[in-house]
Amino acid sequence: MSRFKAVIFDLDGVITDTARYHYLAWKRLAETQGVHFDEAFNEHLKGIDRMGSLELILASSQRSYSQEEKLALADEKNEHYKELIVTMSPGDLLPGAVRALDTCRTAGLKIGLASVSRNAFTVLDRLGIRGKFDYVVDAATIAKGKPDPEIFLKAARELDVPPAECLGVEDAVAGVAAIKSAGMWALGIGDPQTLEQADAVIPGLAQFDLASY
Numbered sequence: 001m002s003r004f005k006a007v008i009f010d011l012d013g014v015i016t017d018t019a020r021y022h023y024l025a026w027k028r029l030a031e032t033q034g035v036h037f038d039e040a041f042n043e044h045l046k047g048i049d050r051m052g053s054l055e056l057i058l059a060s061s062q063r064s065y066s067q068e069e070k071l072a073l074a075d076e077k078n079e080h081y082k083e084l085i086v087t088m089s090p091g092d093l094l095p096g097a098v099r100a101l102d103t104c105r106t107a108g109l110k111i112g113l114a115s116v117s118r119n120a121f122t123v124l125d126r127l128g129i130r131g132k133f134d135y136v137v138d139a140a141t142i143a144k145g146k147p148d149p150e151i152f153l154k155a156a157r158e159l160d161v162p163p164a165e166c167l168g169v170e171d172a173v174a175g176v177a178a179i180k181s182a183g184m185w186a187l188g189i190g191d192p193q194t195l196e197q198a199d200a201v202i203p204g205l206a207q208f209d210l211a212s213y
């Protein structure tokens with residue numbers, strides 16, 4: 001038995017290691033603009049939507065950019081990202097991901113996906129797990145990205161479960177903040193010091209233990 005009625009998962013960095021591909025694509029883009037980019041800076045971009053991430057990168061640039069130039073740079077990054085994910089397959093599911101989803105299903109919980117990535121449906125299809133979700137938020141319908149709670153609240157509403165009975169799972173600082181401001185219980189994936197706002201933190205879904213939350 002679980003005290004939750006729904007579990008809402010993030011995708012990138014939780015279910016599959018696309019966080020790595022976003023990192024590589026942003027790093028290349030940043031370097032073409034003369035902006036230094038490393039893992040520490042990337043940590044601030046996790047969970048942030050495409051244009052928001054670009055703004056953070058360009059804030060360190062010497063020059064200013066028109067809106068048209070920004071859209072072109074965002075497209076360039078996305079084309080590179082799409083090249084990186086083209087070979088993805090079910091073999092790219094992170095350890096424990098399918099078991100975690102199946103555990104929630106067996107326990108009778110509803111399962112949602114709250115990713116701000118506009119590539120989320122493509123990634124789910126490549127991983128072969130789209131059918132495991134009761135509801136997947138379409139990032140294109142979200143006005144405010146994480147850390148705003150909008151995406152998690154939308155998932156809860158569509159799943160017809162009150163936020164207080166939802167467990168959110170996230171690898172990003174902005175994502176954990178979004179879960180908490182949605183009034184949900186937050187399970188962090190990664191480093192407890194980085195994800196200090198989470199209610200509990202595990203290294204990965206291989207350690208997911210629904211009964212203990």
Ligand SMILES: O=P(O)(O)OC[C@H]1O[C@@H](O)[C@H](O)[C@@H](O)[C@@H]1O
Nearest residue numbers: 012022046047050116117118119
């Ligand atoms: O560019 P996309 O695929 O719409 O992704 C937007 C964001 O999606 C999030 O899931 C990632 O953590 C971010 O790194 C990424 O920028």
Ligand SMILES: [Mg+2]
Nearest residue numbers: 010012013171
């Ligand atoms: Mg993530």
